[in-house]
Amino acid sequence: MPKQIHLAAHFPGVNNTTVWSDPAAGSHIAFESFRHFAQTAERAKFDFLFLAEGLRLREQGGKIYDLDVVGRPDNVSILMAMAAVTERIGLAGTVNSTFNEPLDVARKLASLDHLSGGRAAWNVVTSWDEFTGENFRRGGYLPKDKRYLRAQEFLATAKTLWDAWDVDEVVADAASGRYLRHGDAGRFEVHSDQFDISGRFATPRSPQGHPVIIQAGDSEEGREFAAASADAIFTRHAELEAGKEFYADVKARLAKFGRRHEDLKILPAATFVLGDTEEEAAENARQVQYQQVGPQTAIAFAEQIWNRDLSDVDPDGPVPSFDPKTSDDVDSGAHISKGRASVRMYKDPVAIAHEWRELGEREGLSLREVVIRKNGRHTFVGTPQRVADTIDEFVQSDASDGFVLVPHVTPGGLDVFADQVVPLLQEKGSFRTEYEGTTLREHLGLKPSPTTVGPAEARA
Amino acid sequence: MTFHLAVALDGTGWHPASWREPGARADELLTAGFWVDQVREAEAGLADLVTFEDAFALPGSERPDRVQGRVDAVLTALRVGPVTSHIGLVPTVIATHTEPFHVSTQIATLDWVTSGRAGQRIKVSSDPAEYALFGRREPEDRESLFGEAADHVEVQRRLWDSWEDDAEIRDAATGRFIDREKLHYIDFEGTHFSVRGPSITPRPPQGQPVVTALAHVDTAYRLAARGADVVFVTPDGTGRDGPTGDAASILAEVRAAEGATDRTTPLHVFGDLLVFLDDTADAARERLRRLDAVDGTELRSDARILAGTAADVADVLASWQDAGLTGARLRPAVAAHDLPRITRELVPELQRRGLHRTAYHADTLRGLLGLEHPADRYATA
Numbered sequence: 001m002p003k004q005i006h007l008a009a010h011f012p013g014v015n016n017t018t019v020w021s022d023p024a025a026g027s028h029i030a031f032e033s034f035r036h037f038a039q040t041a042e043r044a045k046f047d048f049l050f051l052a053e054g055l056r057l058r059e060q061g062g063k064i065y066d067l068d069v070v071g072r073p074d075n076v077s078i079l080m081a082m083a084a085v086t087e088r089i090g091l092a093g094t095v096n097s098t099f100n101e102p103l104d105v106a107r108k109l110a111s112l113d114h115l116s117g118g119r120a121a122w123n124v125v126t127s128w129d130e131f132t133g134e135n136f137r138r139g140g141y142l143p144k145d146k147r148y149l150r151a152q153e154f155l156a157t158a159k160t161l162w163d164a165w166d167v168d169e170v171v172a173d174a175a176s177g178r179y180l181r182h183g184d185a186g187r188f189e190v191h192s193d194q195f196d197i198s199g200r201f202a203t204p205r206s207p208q209g210h211p212v213i214i215q216a217g218d219s220e221e222g223r224e225f226a227a228a229s230a231d232a233i234f235t236r237h238a239e240l241e242a243g244k245e246f247y248a249d250v251k252a253r254l255a256k257f258g259r260r261h262e263d264l265k266i267l268p269a270a271t272f273v274l275g276d277t278e279e280e281a282a283e284n285a286r287q288v289q290y291q292q293v294g295p296q297t298a299i300a301f302a303e304q305i306w307n308r309d310l311s312d313v314d315p316d317g318p319v320p321s322f323d324p325k326t327s328d329d330v331d332s333g334a335h336i337s338k339g340r341a342s343v344r345m346y347k348d349p350v351a352i353a354h355e356w357r358e359l360g361e362r363e364g365l366s367l368r369e370v371v372i373r374k375n376g377r378h379t380f381v382g383t384p385q386r387v388a389d390t391i392d393e394f395v396q397s398d399a400s401d402g403f404v405l406v407p408h409v410t411p412g413g414l415d416v417f418a419d420q421v422v423p424l425l426q427e428k429g430s431f432r433t434e435y436e437g438t439t440l441r442e443h444l445g446l447k448p449s450p451t452t453v454g455p456a457e458a459r460a
Numbered sequence: 461m462t463f464h465l466a467v468a469l470d471g472t473g474w475h476p477a478s479w480r481e482p483g484a485r486a487d488e489l490l491t492a493g494f495w496v497d498q499v500r501e502a503e504a505g506l507a508d509l510v511t512f513e514d515a516f517a518l519p520g521s522e523r524p525d526r527v528q529g530r531v532d533a534v535l536t537a538l539r540v541g542p543v544t545s546h547i548g549l550v551p552t553v554i555a556t557h558t559e560p561f562h563v564s565t566q567i568a569t570l571d572w573v574t575s576g577r578a579g580q581r582i583k584v585s586s587d588p589a590e591y592a593l594f595g596r597r598e599p600e601d602r603e604s605l606f607g608e609a610a611d612h613v614e615v616q617r618r619l620w621d622s623w624e625d626d627a628e629i630r631d632a633a634t635g636r637f638i639d640r641e642k643l644h645y646i647d648f649e650g651t652h653f654s655v656r657g658p659s660i661t662p663r664p665p666q667g668q669p670v671v672t673a674l675a676h677v678d679t680a681y682r683l684a685a686r687g688a689d690v691v692f693v694t695p696d697g698t699g700r701d702g703p704t705g706d707a708a709s710i711l712a713e714v715r716a717a718e719g720a721t722d723r724t725t726p727l728h729v730f731g732d733l734l735v736f737l738d739d740t741a742d743a744a745r746e747r748l749r750r751l752d753a754v755d756g757t758e759l760r761s762d763a764r765i766l767a768g769t770a771a772d773v774a775d776v777l778a779s780w781q782d783a784g785l786t787g788a789r790l791r792p793a794v795a796a797h798d799l800p801r802i803t804r805e806l807v808p809e810l811q812r813r814g815l816h817r818t819a820y821h822a823d824t825l826r827g828l829l830g831l832e833h834p835a836d837r838y839a840t841a
Contacts, residue, residue, distance in 0.1 A: 021632045029662050031542065031573045054660035055561070057643070064640040066657070071623065071638070071662040073569035080535045081573040083492070084542035103516065103593045104558065111532035114490040115539045134656035135561045170529065172487040174480040183522035186529070197595035200518045204529040210780070273631070296635035420562060 002430040005395045006265055006444055007422075008051045008092065009041035012410045014058075014069045015302075016375075017271065019408045026411050028069050031081065033411035040411075041089055044418035045432050047443045048090025048121060048212075049082060050404055051075035055099060056132045058339040060300060061309055067297050068409075076108055083116035092121035092214060097154035098147065099127060099136040102195060105154075106161040109211045110203040118207030119395075119438030120294030122158075123214040123234065126151040131192035131338045146194070148221050153194045155213065155229055164188040182259040195302040209449035212440050218246070227253035230264060231446050238268040238379045245401030250276060265401040265444055270379035272405060274416055278382055284452075285381040288408055289372045301375060304337045305349045305356075315368040316459040319360040324349040334405075383412030388424035395430065463815045464829065465776065466550075466692075466730055467502040467802065469495070470513040470525050473795040475736050475748075478757040479527045483796035490531050492539045498795060499540045502547060506817050507549030508828045510766055511581050511672070511692075511789065512536050514523035515559060516594070526755075534566050534580075541574040544648040548825030550579035550672055556605060557594050560615035561655055566763040568620060571664030576824030579670035582688070583607050586717065604651075606683045611650040613671055613687035619645035620668055621836045622658035644838040647681030666826045667834045674732070676704050676762060678713060685717040689831060690728040692789050695780065696764040697732065704762075707731055723809025730831060731780045732763035736794075737801035741768040748793070762789060770805040774813060 011034070012018040018367055027033050041049055053075050058065040075093040091112060095105055105122075113120035126147040133139045142150065145207060164186045171178045215222060215230035218237070226233040227250060237246040247266050254264055273288055275281025289444035293301070295315040303310045306324040313320055326349060346352060360370045379388045394400050407413025425431035437443060472479040472486055479486035488494040495512075501616035502510045514533035519526070533551035533838035534545070536563035541549060549570060553563050571578035584605040585591070591599050646657035654809075672690040673683050676699030684691035692716060704710060714729050744767035752758050759765060766773060776786050790806075792798035810816035822828045 019632060020637055029572055031575070035542070056656075057658060057660060064638075064643055066638050066640045069637055070643075071628070071660065073572055074565040074660055077534070077538050077566045077569035078573070080538040081542050081569075084539055099559065100562075101557070101594055101596070107516070108532055108535060111535045114531050115492045115495075115535060117492070134654070136559055136655075137653045139654075165529075170487070172479070172489075174484065174486065177480060177485065177525045179479060179527050180524040180529075183524035183528075186518060196596060197593055199589050199593045201593075202516060202518050202530055203532075206490075294635045459639045 002428065003396055004445065005266065005391065005425060005431045006047045007045050007431070008048045008050050008267060008402070008404040009037065009414055010052075010269065010404050010406040011037055012069070012407055012413065014054065014072060016068050016292050016297050017406055017408055018069050018410065019288060020069050021291060021294075023410050024408050025340060025414055028410055029071055029073060034078055034082055036411040037083045037414060038089065040084050040414045040418050042086045044414070044422045045435060046089060046117075047402070048092045050080065050092045051094070051125070053094040053096060055096060055127070056135055057337050058337070060177070060303060060337050065300070066150050067294070067300055076112060079110055080115060081217075083112070083119065088119070088315040088438060090119045090212065090443055091116055091123055092123060092212070094123040094125055094339075096125055096127050097151040098142055099132065099138065102154050102157040102161065103197065103201070106158040106201070107203050109158070110162060110206045111244060113206035113208050113211050114203070118441070119216055120206070120208065121212035121232075121440055123216060124151060124155050124230075125216060129339070150194045150226070152225065153192045157190045157192070157195050157197070159210060160188050160190055161201045162205065162210050164201040165203075169203055170204050171225055193299050208412055208439050208441050212444065212446065223250050223253060224275075226250065226264065227259070228257045231441075231444065232265040232267055235266060235268045238270045238403070240394060240397070240399050243268060243394060244397065249398060262445060263447065265446075267402050267404050268400050270403040270405055270406065272380040272387055272417060272421075273378050274382070274387060274420060276383065278386065281382045285378050288378070292408065293368060293372045293375065295368060299373040301371045304340070305346055305352050307336050307349065309336075313367065314367045319357040319367050319370055320352070321357070324353050326350060384420035384424055388421050388428070392425060392428055392430050462817065462830070463781045464508045464728065464730065465505070465807070465810070465816055466509045466511060466787060466789035467505075467507050467799065468511045468513070468732070468791040469498055469795070470791070471795070473793050473798065474761070474791040475528050475751045475755070475759055475793040478753040478794040478796075480588045480754060480838050481751075481794045483795055484794070485796070486527060489527065490529070490705050492610065493570045493840035494538055495536050496543055498799060499544055499547060499549070501799050501803055503544055505807040506820060507547055508787065509550050509579060509670075509825060512549075512551040514552035514554065515587075516554060516585065516588070516593050519585050520589065532572065534794040537578075538570055538573060541577070542673040543571060546567065546577070546820040546823070548577050548670065548828060549574060550581055552583050553580045554585050554590075555783065556610040556613075557590060560612045560653065560727065561619065563612070564619040565659060565661045567616065568659065568661040568664040571660075571666055571669045576665035576826070579672055579825055581674065581692075582609055582613055583674070593712070602679055606679050608650075608652045610686045611652060612684050615646065615648050615653070617668060617687070618648060618837070619655070619657055619659040620663055621687045623661075623663040623836055624645050624836050624839050625663050625667070628662065663836065666824050667836065668826075670825050670829065670831070677701055678717065681714050682720070684727060685714065685721050685723065688727060689725075689829065690730060690787075691717075692730050692732050693773070694763045695731045695785070697762050699762060700824050705787050711784045714772050723796070725831065728786045729784075730789045731785050732789045732791060733776060734761045734763045734765045734793060735771060735773055735790040735798055735802070736765075737766035737798050737806065739769065741772060744768050751793070769770065770801065770809045773806055774809045777810065777815060778813060
């Protein structure tokens, strides 16, 4: 049997990948959209659904950014509701370790796991900015070196809480009158740099023990964190050679943490555009790119690099001839764009501006066309057969263990992939035709979470 | 005039030995099916709403012969939402240890999922064990905790209004998804937190999901008067400070607390009652005695305990209505026994007396409670 592909469906998010102007685009907040999306992904036997989190609306130039979809539900809450209209598919959400407390998050995720019958997953992220902190008790201040420390301690603490209950602690035997094996079940204590907590965790061990842990991030710190403690890693490496390199690097780190090759799944994010012929797919892809980068969005993207108001620049004219303003560090809070993680990756805006200008001059492209070329690329474009072949090749050649697919239309954007590509992957024998297990850990081929010797055992 | 009916869900029931009764399903307490079935039963009885209890800490008694362990109440309501259709879902929220921003979007999401059936019961935490679980503050006096809870509700309410109902415009010509003039910073500054806004979640279908609180003393009546739509009170019950008084005297205290605020819509005042329902009052009392013997202690409750027939309970509710209360919240002693008795015996009795609806005539919880869709505080038009 060929290596098995793992697929996740990312509910279209609040960035320009999502085309809200498409005639088929529906509500981003009505539950019916979430039901449709979840049921499509489950019909196609996807491993899990994924929703990012929102803690503050993005701003540009001191105003709320209005060109993309704005507004979304609380992600763990909507995942819980989606559990009511599905039976097997996993439910993954991003939950921040900076603006939450471990007791609350561990309890929410254990509850999601209980009430979904073992389908919960948590993408652990850290936040950096005071901008987001303005909505929360703790405010924004957390020095950069403490962010990863807090994330690591946060996750370790959550695991301590989940392990505070033994698997067989709840007896519920009415005849003997024994509900618990130990009257003080759930006892724990954590004393670390970031947390000093103790008591009894109120939620007994959930079906998966530990919900599936996901980590995103390509940095050295991120790779180590994932290799040490995650079950899956989200990446941006959806190109074959870069993917192989990343895959080999991360998998090679597992051994030193006593983990097996298959204990960490590597899942790049990917988009797709299909057509009945290669030509039709290419034309569809071009149209989607123009929808994703309208004239106003092209200007907004340029402003994120130039770090200044470009409202008087013509998007259909050339790339601006002047250089970006580089005096404001992204972390300083003075940058024109706020609440947008991607801006942090523009490490050398002047070089990017030069690159854009050179591309525009060389190929006679307008600013908007350059933005499309730089930001609007789709991962998979082609006939269903071509896309299925490409995905399978990726996985079989160890460039990934599967993909997190992001459709560009809500809620029906996944339907065509479910109907046309999934059957071809199933024909190859590299994607399931039925769910074999009931928990997300089983779908992903992960070991059950370790049952450490809990405090109750230690006492006995 | 309508008299409203709420059911308070708490695991297998409000008697600590309820889990050992036939049909209790104590081994399913952490599963979705257990909660869905209970809420559907209450919905079959045309109740206005169900509440879900919650706490971060486990009971200090550490008794292995009692139920310990729970799942999050807000998530339980979210799991039940898509598979129920009319009943209001009111999970407990603990203001002291949660972020008002997170709670606001969670409740707004519940409202979106249920097309307008969301509420919450706001609660403060004074149990030192709960503070140790979070490790970031020391217990404060009651006045301060209630003040913080009132601020928590105020932040949630501002965040719900921070998007006007028609903020989403999808204007292809200008490329704008929203009209950002219809989104508003809330700029709340308080002693325990400051919140900038706007919400990440569009204004929920009800505009303002329903806020409730359980109150036994004047401090709590003032919190309810400041921020709630419904207050649960305990006529002829026992608060931490002693007897709570009868329905009329409590109502007078609540209305006095309201008088000190600028609210224009009167609070709903629901009386809480813990019920054992049987064919005869003797049978009900005998069941209470038997369960007390099983548990080894006498049942104690802040709410009045009534062991009797459906007619006995209906008599109490009728007297509460006469005293001016607008509804009752019933706490079934044994969910497997007393909840079906409420829906199948008490409800028909109340209907005969004109004290309960015979069908749902509204699609939202505010609608069931006779509350208008509120204007947005930030809207200028």
